[in-house]
Amino acid sequence: MFLVVNAFLMLIAAYGNLVLLTLTTIMEVIVVCFLLSTLGRLPYQLEVAMLSLFAIICLYGTLASLLNCIFSKKLLPLGPALIKNNKKKEAAPTTPCPVASSRGTSGLLKIAKLLENGVCGIPTDTVYALAASCKNPSAIEKIYNIKDRPAEKPICICISSVEQLVAAKPPFSPLLWEFMRNVYPGGISCIVPKGDWLFKLGVGPAYDRVGTKESIMIRVPDHTVTAHLCDITGPLAITSANPSGEPDSTHHDMVIDRLGHKIQGVLCDGESNEVVASTVVNCLKINEGTITILREGCVPAAKVRQIFERVKNSML
Incomplete structure (x- = not known):
């Protein structure tokens, strides 16, 4: 026995x-x-x-x-198996475009490389976005075709930090600077006056393809992965990663399923932090003591106004 x-x-x-x-x-x-x-x-x-x-x-x-x-290393060998298990491993599911994990530097570098010549889906502190390098105006044009986005709708730019903006020396008023320092980084997009300072920021080649003739919308996401990516690529032109008129993408799988066959890659970061996009604030008349909420997103309009009033009163 x-x-x-x-x-x-x-x-x-x-x-x-x-x-x-x-x-x-x-x-x-x-x-x-x-x-x-x-x-x-x-x-x-x-x-x-x-x-x-x-x-x-x-x-x-x-x-x-x-x-x-x-x-976690083979310091002492135990030898190979005498009988090999020849059972075929299940093939990894194929994707319509290259994907990379946000958990590693190699993933960021892979997407940064793809952004040199194309459009990629990336995570932000709100929902997923389509991104194109501001060094490549033709890629920004592709975003409009990918989303079926109306040509009259301007695209905003995404940067890593307020310090990156300070280095470009835009002629903003002290009130505007203080307001931005209180809302960035975060789920708020500020519309500010456009100018030659964008060339110092690195937007040069795409100057005419982002914003309008007079203004530009700026995002500074409170998201480490996005910030690191922008540090590698420079400013990115971004817009929500969804076909125009459809709900926002809140997971990288949604971006892959809906737009993967049209874009060059997706930076995968799992579930998004929010289910709606950023709150858009028009700051063009901030020197007159007013701001306008153009779109209420993840940050409530009441909170934005509360921040502005606090900043404005502190500078009196």
Whole structure:
């Protein structure tokens, strides 16, 4: 009975590793030795040798498994499986465009490379967006075709931080600067006066393809992945990643399913932080003491006005 059970264990061990197979094999020999010992036909030296070998392999297997587990490396080899499992692994689902994970730098670099010549879906602090490099006006044109977006609707730009904006030295009033410092980064988009300062920001080649003739909408998402991506690529022209008139995309799978066949890649970040887009604030008349909420999004209009009033009163 013991011989049959151990033979079965040997078969299982053959799918494991060489150390485990050797151990079960010696166990089988030891069982045979015990049977011969009862018949008085086993040399004492062979029995001692088998038990010693069994103890050594047990010690080695235990030590190797422990070290390999602790350090997540194969510090001590356990040997290959004698019998290979030839069962085919399920093929990974194919996607209509390249995808990359936001969890690694390699993913960001992959999408940054694709953005040099095309359009990609990216996560933000609100919903997913379609992005194109401001160094590539033709890619921005593609966004309009991909979304079936009306030509009269301007596209905003996304940057990594207020400091990036400060470096471009736009001639904003102290009130506008203070307001932006209080709402950025976050789910608010500010419409500000357009000007040559955009060239210093890195928008040069796409100057005529973003915003309107007089104004530009700026996003500074409160999202580490998006900020790092903008640091790599420079300013990005962005708009929500959905066909015009349809609900926003709140997961990278939605972007892939709806627009994957039209874009060059998707940066996958799972569920979005919000289910609606950013709140759009017109700041063109901020020096006159007023702002206008053009679209109420993830940040309530009442909260935006509360922030503005607090900032305005602090500067009196």
